[in-house]
Amino acid sequence: MTGSPLKRTLSSLGFAAVAVYCLAPFYWMVVSAFRRPQDQFDNSPVPARWSSENFSAVFSGDNGFGRALLNSVVVAGTTTVLTLLIGTFTAYALARLDFRFKNAVLGLIVATTMFPGISQLVPLLKLFTEIKWINTYQAMVLPSLGFALPLSVWLLTAFFRQLPFELEQAAMVDGCTRGQAFRKIIVPLAAPGLFTTAILTFIAAWNEFLIALSMVNKKEMQTATVAISKFTGVSGFDQPFGTQMAAGAIVTVPLIAVVLVFQRRIVAGLTAGGVK
Amino acid sequence: MTTTESAPAAGTAAARAPRGRARGDVQGTRRLAALLLSPTLLVLALVIGYPVLAGFRESLYSRGEGLDADGFVVEGDRFVGLGNYTAIFQGDRADAFWNAFSNTTFFTLTTVVLETVIGVAMALIMQQAFRGRALVRASILVPWAIPTAISGLLWRWIFQADGAANAVLRQEILWTADGFPAKTAVVIAEVWKTSPFIGLLVLAGLQMIPRDVYEAARVDGAGPVQQFFRITLPLVKPALLVAVLFRMLDVLRMFDLPAVLIGVNQKSVETLTMIAWFEASNLRYGSAAAYATVLFLYIALIAYLFVKLLGADIIGEARQKNRRPRAVRTPRGGRRAAA
Numbered sequence: 001m002t003g004s005p006l007k008r009t010l011s012s013l014g015f016a017a018v019a020v021y022c023l024a025p026f027y028w029m030v031v032s033a034f035r036r037p038q039d040q041f042d043n044s045p046v047p048a049r050w051s052s053e054n055f056s057a058v059f060s061g062d063n064g065f066g067r068a069l070l071n072s073v074v075v076a077g078t079t080t081v082l083t084l085l086i087g088t089f090t091a092y093a094l095a096r097l098d099f100r101f102k103n104a105v106l107g108l109i110v111a112t113t114m115f116p117g118i119s120q121l122v123p124l125l126k127l128f129t130e131i132k133w134i135n136t137y138q139a140m141v142l143p144s145l146g147f148a149l150p151l152s153v154w155l156l157t158a159f160f161r162q163l164p165f166e167l168e169q170a171a172m173v174d175g176c177t178r179g180q181a182f183r184k185i186i187v188p189l190a191a192p193g194l195f196t197t198a199i200l201t202f203i204a205a206w207n208e209f210l211i212a213l214s215m216v217n218k219k220e221m222q223t224a225t226v227a228i229s230k231f232t233g234v235s236g237f238d239q240p241f242g243t244q245m246a247a248g249a250i251v252t253v254p255l256i257a258v259v260l261v262f263q264r265r266i267v268a269g270l271t272a273g274g275v276k
Numbered sequence: 277m278t279t280t281e282s283a284p285a286a287g288t289a290a291a292r293a294p295r296g297r298a299r300g301d302v303q304g305t306r307r308l309a310a311l312l313l314s315p316t317l318l319v320l321a322l323v324i325g326y327p328v329l330a331g332f333r334e335s336l337y338s339r340g341e342g343l344d345a346d347g348f349v350v351e352g353d354r355f356v357g358l359g360n361y362t363a364i365f366q367g368d369r370a371d372a373f374w375n376a377f378s379n380t381t382f383f384t385l386t387t388v389v390l391e392t393v394i395g396v397a398m399a400l401i402m403q404q405a406f407r408g409r410a411l412v413r414a415s416i417l418v419p420w421a422i423p424t425a426i427s428g429l430l431w432r433w434i435f436q437a438d439g440a441a442n443a444v445l446r447q448e449i450l451w452t453a454d455g456f457p458a459k460t461a462v463v464i465a466e467v468w469k470t471s472p473f474i475g476l477l478v479l480a481g482l483q484m485i486p487r488d489v490y491e492a493a494r495v496d497g498a499g500p501v502q503q504f505f506r507i508t509l510p511l512v513k514p515a516l517l518v519a520v521l522f523r524m525l526d527v528l529r530m531f532d533l534p535a536v537l538i539g540v541n542q543k544s545v546e547t548l549t550m551i552a553w554f555e556a557s558n559l560r561y562g563s564a565a566a567y568a569t570v571l572f573l574y575i576a577l578i579a580y581l582f583v584k585l586l587g588a589d590i591i592g593e594a595r596q597k598n599r600r601p602r603a604v605r606t607p608r609g610g611r612r613a614a615a
Contacts, residue, residue, distance in 0.1 A: 011401065011404040014404070015401065015411075018398050018401055018415070018475075019411065019415045021398075021472075022419055023415050025434060026418050028433075029433070041436075086316055089315060089316075090313050093308070093312035097312075105313060109316070115572070116549060116568065116571050118529065118549045118552045118553055119327060119331050119565075121556070122334065122565045122568050123330035123334055124323065124327055125556055127330070143323055146319070146324045178308065207423035209423070209535075210532065225423050228426065229429060229536050241433045244429050244433070245433060251423065255421050256417075256418055256421050256422075259414075259417045263417065270473075270477070271477060
């Protein structure tokens with residue numbers, strides 16, 4: 001398996017190629033964020049002089065970036081909590097109970113993930129305008145649920161099925177009700193799966209753009225991804241790339257840190273679900 | 277353990293019988309199942325089911341001012357039948373539709389082919405069990421984790437007239453202006469973001485292939501190329517097909533990346549989602565809904581053809597997936613416990 005030195009070198013080269021491919025654009029974002037605004041168009045791989053001016057520019061002025069971050073946390077957080085709460089029950093039923101049309105229900109739920117977001121958005125946009133929900137959190141959370149829920153039901157069903165049935169049955173023989181067995185046996189055992197689903201849901205909701213862009217036209221309600229894409233420069237004409245790269249780094253780096261820490265879990269989740 | 281676990285999958289009366297109280301409990305189980313399923317189904321009915329129907333109804337109406345038979349101005353929704361659809365396919369808006377349609381199809385074909393090739397290559401590289409593997413596996417998640425809108429900005433920056441791309445290529449291409457370079461920029465950015473993901477899924481598929489299959493092939497005199505096409509590819513096909521299908525359906529509804537990288541209402545990169553979004557944001561809900569419905573049908577058709585022709589069975593895959601991890605997870609869990 002260790003192979004010849006040549007093979008070793010080749011595969012190290014391959015590894016390096018993959019790493020460079022994945023990381024180079026991200027590196028460019030971080031480096032550009034740390035340049036001084038006057039060096040913005042300098043293409044040297046390392047900034048001549050490091051500066052945090054872009055980062056202070058993100059939070060200053062009328063960008064309202066702090067508020068946008070808060071909005072993102074609220075929307076993505078609420079979506080995640082609701083998805084887990086509702087999805088867990090459904091996944092439990094799909095993984096543990098016997099009833100007719102079970103595969104049909106699962107198939108239907110999985111099929112909804114293929115649904116194009118815009119078809120959902122147009123009628124909801126009209127409806128929410130009529131009931132004056134535009135520029136509210138619920139107008140962003142509800143449509144997001146439509147995409148987060150099917151995926152997490154699918155994932156959680158896969159996770160629940162891996163747990164041995166005997167434990168639950170033993171608990172029920174010992175006098176637990178089904179509900180108690182679920183709460184005291186299944187939920188603690190499924191905690192890693194729940195956690196994985198939570199991370200994946202949160203990342204997907206945090207990255208959401210189309211819904212947030214459509215349902216909100218007030219600046220105070222924009223989520224971070226939308227706010228950054230709308231940053232304006234001093235003159236209003238040139239793209240404030242330095243500021244945008246700094247804001248992009250602020251939004252992305254914590255996410256990447258979480259992804260790296262929970263790498264194993266996320267890979268398990270992605271390959272179990274088979275979808276993004 | 278095997279018998280109890282396969283029971284629900286089989287779902288037959290015979291399989292249900294061994295469970296002690298199961299017989300008397302059937303009614304209760306059904307009621308419980310209905311109770312547990314209803315919140316999800318309710319949410320999906322509200323945010324997916326309702327929009328499908330309302331969107332179709334909406335697409336038959338037109339909003340705005342018109343004159344009625346007596347010459348009075350009428351405001352509000354007017355029933356126009358299939359008027360919105362005919363307006364899509366013919367008349368002065370037809371060009372815009374066919375442009376968006378061909379852009380969408382172009383992006384789907386090019387990105388899916390490129391990211392499949394690159395993704396499979398990445399998976400083959402990562403499968404080599406050498407040091408540094410953890411690092412590569414971690415870095416592969418970085419493009420996936422960056423929000424698409426942010427990666428659109430990032431690539432817009434790279435593709436600036438005097439940006440990094442032109443500096444590296446020593447060219448002066450106006451990437452983000454209109455035209456073919458804009459399309460190329462979108463394809464490059466999309467492929468960068470998504471091929472690691474295909475790589476990840478294919479890698480998972482590769483790791484399920486037992487090593488002795490390769491040893492047997494080597495003994496029989498198969499070279500590396502033959503091994504790849506005769507063993508690796510067929511065995512990894514189910515995982516790859518599902519990954520490709522989901523990627524395809526995802527590109528077909530692409531919005532964030534071209535919208536941020538190039539801009540909305542730009543002829544060179546306008547996709548079907550973008551044109552529908554543009555109509556909706558101009559309050560022309562009827563025609564927006566018509567575009568969305570056409571896109572919906574297009575996606576459904578592609579999914580249907582893909583599943584029919586290539587046999588990528590999502591639900592079957594779901595069922596398989598549920599069975600498969602069990603076989604795979606056990607050794608992995610064992611390894612983790614040992615570590």
